[in-house]
Amino acid sequence: MSATSSQELEQAPPRMSSRLEGELMEVSLGPQHPSTHGVFRMNVALEGEIVRKLKPVFGYLHRNHEQIGESAGYLQAMPYTDRLDYFCSMTNNWAYALSVEKLAGIEVPERAEYLRIILAELTRLQNHTSLLGFLLSDMGAWGTPLMYAFREREKILDLFESLSGARMMCDYMRFGGCRVDANDDWIAGAKKIVDLFPKFLDEFEDLILQNEIVIARTQHVGKLSPELAISAGITGPMLRASGVNYDIRKIDKYGFYPRFKFRVPLGDHGDTYDRLMMRALEMRESLSILQQAFAQIQPGPVMNPKVKIRAFKPPVGEAYGRIEAPKGELGFYLISDGSANPYRYRVRPPSFINLTILEDMCLGHTVADVMVILGSIDIVMGEVDR
Amino acid sequence: MGDEIDEGLRSELQRQGIWVTSMQELYNWGRKNSIWPLQFGLACCAIEMIATAASRYDIARFGAEVFRPSPRQADLMIVAGTVTKKMAPQIVRLYNQMPDPKYVIAMGACAISGGPFKQGYNVLKGIDRYIPVDVYIPGCPPRPEALLHAFMELQRKIDNQKLSGPNKSDHLDREHPSEYPVPAFGKHDLVPRANPDVFRPPQIERV
Numbered sequence: 001m002s003a004t005s006s007q008e009l010e011q012a013p014p015r016m017s018s019r020l021e022g023e024l025m026e027v028s029l030g031p032q033h034p035s036t037h038g039v040f041r042m043n044v045a046l047e048g049e050i051v052r053k054l055k056p057v058f059g060y061l062h063r064n065h066e067q068i069g070e071s072a073g074y075l076q077a078m079p080y081t082d083r084l085d086y087f088c089s090m091t092n093n094w095a096y097a098l099s100v101e102k103l104a105g106i107e108v109p110e111r112a113e114y115l116r117i118i119l120a121e122l123t124r125l126q127n128h129t130s131l132l133g134f135l136l137s138d139m140g141a142w143g144t145p146l147m148y149a150f151r152e153r154e155k156i157l158d159l160f161e162s163l164s165g166a167r168m169m170c171d172y173m174r175f176g177g178c179r180v181d182a183n184d185d186w187i188a189g190a191k192k193i194v195d196l197f198p199k200f201l202d203e204f205e206d207l208i209l210q211n212e213i214v215i216a217r218t219q220h221v222g223k224l225s226p227e228l229a230i231s232a233g234i235t236g237p238m239l240r241a242s243g244v245n246y247d248i249r250k251i252d253k254y255g256f257y258p259r260f261k262f263r264v265p266l267g268d269h270g271d272t273y274d275r276l277m278m279r280a281l282e283m284r285e286s287l288s289i290l291q292q293a294f295a296q297i298q299p300g301p302v303m304n305p306k307v308k309i310r311a312f313k314p315p316v317g318e319a320y321g322r323i324e325a326p327k328g329e330l331g332f333y334l335i336s337d338g339s340a341n342p343y344r345y346r347v348r349p350p351s352f353i354n355l356t357i358l359e360d361m362c363l364g365h366t367v368a369d370v371m372v373i374l375g376s377i378d379i380v381m382g383e384v385d386r
Numbered sequence: 387m388g389d390e391i392d393e394g395l396r397s398e399l400q401r402q403g404i405w406v407t408s409m410q411e412l413y414n415w416g417r418k419n420s421i422w423p424l425q426f427g428l429a430c431c432a433i434e435m436i437a438t439a440a441s442r443y444d445i446a447r448f449g450a451e452v453f454r455p456s457p458r459q460a461d462l463m464i465v466a467g468t469v470t471k472k473m474a475p476q477i478v479r480l481y482n483q484m485p486d487p488k489y490v491i492a493m494g495a496c497a498i499s500g501g502p503f504k505q506g507y508n509v510l511k512g513i514d515r516y517i518p519v520d521v522y523i524p525g526c527p528p529r530p531e532a533l534l535h536a537f538m539e540l541q542r543k544i545d546n547q548k549l550s551g552p553n554k555s556d557h558l559d560r561e562h563p564s565e566y567p568v569p570a571f572g573k574h575d576l577v578p579r580a581n582p583d584v585f586r587p588p589q590i591e592r593v
């Protein structure tokens with residue numbers, strides 16, 4: 001597919017303009033479009049219904065995140081990280097906290113590490129369920145799968161809310177631990193939800209994965225070869241769907257992940273169906289991590305008492321902390337000049353870098369497939385445009 | 387049409403099995419229970435908007451579950467999220483494309499004033515600079531309950547709109563504009579920076 005499409009691409013006009021050129025018709029998809037997952041725009045050159053060229057247009061949600069991170073203090077930047085990938089505020093917090101901890105050499109108490117893992121895996125569950133719901137609604141199953149997905153998501157958001165006070169913008173982690181401790185009731189409640197989750201997952205998989213339309217719409221659509229994925233810097237479930245075994249939880253061994261037994265699911269074909277399956281399989285692994293965490297977690301402090309999080313001034317230096325966020329590698333690169341705010345604050349967003357490959361995956365497919373492929377990348381514009 | 391029915395008379399008639407209503411009541415009752423929002427999310431708040439439409443909060447109870455992707459079929463625009471200067475012209479254009487009567491809910495701190503990103507050079511300090519807003523809901527993000535509350539406020543507003551007389555609703559007034567100029571990109575900022583017909587911030591007196 002890729003060989004023919006690159007030949008055909010050479011016949012396509014080299015430049016995109018607002019006029020019709022040759023047989024190609026240009027369509028602007030977005031920024032207001034029901035399936036572009038926010039304010040994302042694509043200029044697509046179509047031959048009939050086949051995509052011959054695709055140009056993404058970003059910046060409709062550029063909110064100066066990095067600039068604000070540089071002018072705000074270290075602690076003040078924490079709530080802004082919630083708003084990067086607004087589905088996964090907990091993992092964003094963790095990645096940022098991890099970089100600051102690396103920068104200043106801060107130890108994290110054991111219970112806080114466990115709580116972080118529990119919250120990160122719960123975040124992965126709710127991210128992947130809602131992703132599947134959205135993907136299905138992009139394919140035309142408007143309503144039902146999304147309703148089921150959000151039903152489960154709400155349960156997890158309830159947990160976040162009772163712990164941190166906010167449903168989405170949790171702002172829960174701090175460098176040196178977590179803001180508040182979870183009581184036993186909370187742990188019991190979380191365990192109950194996790195215990196019931198496989199039932200939902202079975203039901204959801206029955207609903208979608210064997211569905212004839214889903215298979216027809218996703219198999220052999222938007223193939224991504226492992227070589228291309230690696231050279232484009234793709235991370236996360238999308239990379240693993242192409243068969244590359246790369247999970248930062250296993251490679252970096254950050255947090256207490258080495259203490260947990262879990263498998264990294266891999267795909268063979270790198271098509272949209274594999275990416276969809278990858279999410280379903282990852283949720284099962286997350287559930288097993290969560291069960292192990294509930295069994296292992298012990299009482300103790302959740303905050304390192306030596307860290308002064310207010311008026312925090314790390315030593316001069318630089319650090320890059322990264323985690324396996326639900327969407328891929330989320331990293332924060334901080335340069336400190338010893339003052340109260342970072343000299344440079346850079347976010348390595350997984351969805352932005354995963355999105356760069358969109359054109360290669362869409363060429364040769366119909367315009368209806370573009371939506372499905374885009375949905376399977378799992379982007380959040382807050383993180384793409386920052 | 388328009389004149390209020392005497393409440394005592396109405397309840398008296400109702401007791402006898404006669405239901406009286408006015409054209410205005412019937413019309414507003416129909417309108418307020420079938421507000422179709424524009425399916426259009428900008429940022430984080432949009433996720434809460436989706437949550438409001440989804441299983442637990444179920445905006446269908448208010449007859450508003452029909453999120454329309456096309457502005458031509460929508461009655462309500464929920465500005466859910468940060469409006470950047472790149473996006474603001476498109477929002478005004480979408481608003482202009484909506485048929486009258488149309489309503490706007492500014493959802494979240496960002497849509498109201500720029501919110502946490504107010505200092506950003508690229509963030510519009512409130513969508514009410516370009517289009518009229520009916521209901522503001524603060525919050526970052528507002529909870530789904532807050533959006534439902536905004537909805538009920540909007541329903542109350544629609545219910546009280548007059549169809550005739552001197553106080554008749556704006557959309558029935560031929561003189562009242564239903565489209566507003568779309569801002570353009572200037573050298574440094576959007577031009578104009580606000581639409582003076584719409585944006586009338588309170589004057590702060592310094593003493």
Ligand code: SF4
Pocket residue numbers: 083429430431432466467468493494495496497501502525526527528
């Ligand atoms: S008000 Fe808060 S939650 Fe809503 S769009 Fe702005 S930053 Fe996001």
